[in-house]
Amino acid sequence: LVKMMNQIYSNRADHLKGRQLPIMYSAPDHSFFSISGNLATQYPQAVGWAMASASRGDTRISACWCGEGSTAEGDFHSAMTFAAVYNTPVILQVVNNQWAISSFSGIAGGERTTFAARGLGYGIASLRVDGNDPLAVYAAMRWAADRARTNNGPTFIEYFTYRAEGHSTSDDPEAYRAAKEFEKWPLGDPVGRLKQHLIRIGEWSEEQHDAQAAELTDLVKKTQKEAEANGILGHGLHQPFESMFDDVFEHLPWHLKEQVEQVLEEQEAKFGPDWEPR
Numbered sequence: 001l002v003k004m005m006n007q008i009y010s011n012r013a014d015h016l017k018g019r020q021l022p023i024m025y026s027a028p029d030h031s032f033f034s035i036s037g038n039l040a041t042q043y044p045q046a047v048g049w050a051m052a053s054a055s056r057g058d059t060r061i062s063a064c065w066c067g068e069g070s071t072a073e074g075d076f077h078s079a080m081t082f083a084a085v086y087n088t089p090v091i092l093q094v095v096n097n098q099w100a101i102s103s104f105s106g107i108a109g110g111e112r113t114t115f116a117a118r119g120l121g122y123g124i125a126s127l128r129v130d131g132n133d134p135l136a137v138y139a140a141m142r143w144a145a146d147r148a149r150t151n152n153g154p155t156f157i158e159y160f161t162y163r164a165e166g167h168s169t170s171d172d173p174e175a176y177r178a179a180k181e182f183e184k185w186p187l188g189d190p191v192g193r194l195k196q197h198l199i200r201i202g203e204w205s206e207e208q209h210d211a212q213a214a215e216l217t218d219l220v221k222k223t224q225k226e227a228e229a230n231g232i233l234g235h236g237l238h239q240p241f242e243s244m245f246d247d248v249f250e251h252l253p254w255h256l257k258e259q260v261e262q263v264l265e266e267q268e269a270k271f272g273p274d275w276e277p278r
Ligand SMILES: Cc1ncc(C[n+]2csc(CCOP(=O)(O)OP(=O)(O)O)c2C)c(N)n1
Pocket: 037, 038, 039, 066, 067, 068, 069, 070, 071, 095, 097, 099, 100, 101, 163, 167
């Protein structure tokens, strides 16, 4: 949790050295590949990764997700073709939350057929699941993982859900859809549904739920403080400027080296020889 928060704040302890957008996490120790801001690039990457794993005789499989709007990207289709042709051990998933910022899923072709149906066109086993039912999501993914692990190839899953909030904090959904539309969404909140289900089967209670919510809120707040001690966004640079291109190129191209030197000289001329990026 603290590592994720350090990434959100792009602070001194951020292992991505402040070079990613704040929620584009990466956790190589957990086989969690860096999120890319360029939509759908993860699709061919996941397929390629799984192909490499299989050809090395490794037992690991890969999984990736994109939004329904991103299925209109060429990368999505290249990945589907390669996954089908090479019978790749990959789980390809679409979170159909019905909105790609301000464009409705119909703009990505969602009213012509389901997104799941597109997988069938590629010859890939495909499922459409109620994305707000945690047990259904778990079962579908488990099935897909078993298929991949037993060499039965790729699976494509569409999770049908709804984006109640804005796309981001700078998005105002009232500008393009009815203000209270989210109140009419009939399939509920996944956490609430799982809670109700567990209470009904006698595995959980309101008291346990409240206690756990309080405990987790406390944990998140404490962790937030811990991360904030390493610096927060908007308080200057937390990583040395020169580290901007570290780990990006194996050999830094000459023109970028030149640009780094140029900026350092400019900064020194402006702030004196003791200048240090804050
Ligand atoms: C190649 C590319 N084009 C456009 C964008 C800008 N953009 C960021 S998010 C987004 C909408 C994505 O919608 P969707 O795929 O439905 O995913 P969601 O955000 O709903 O999960 C767009 C157009 C981008 N990041 N990358």
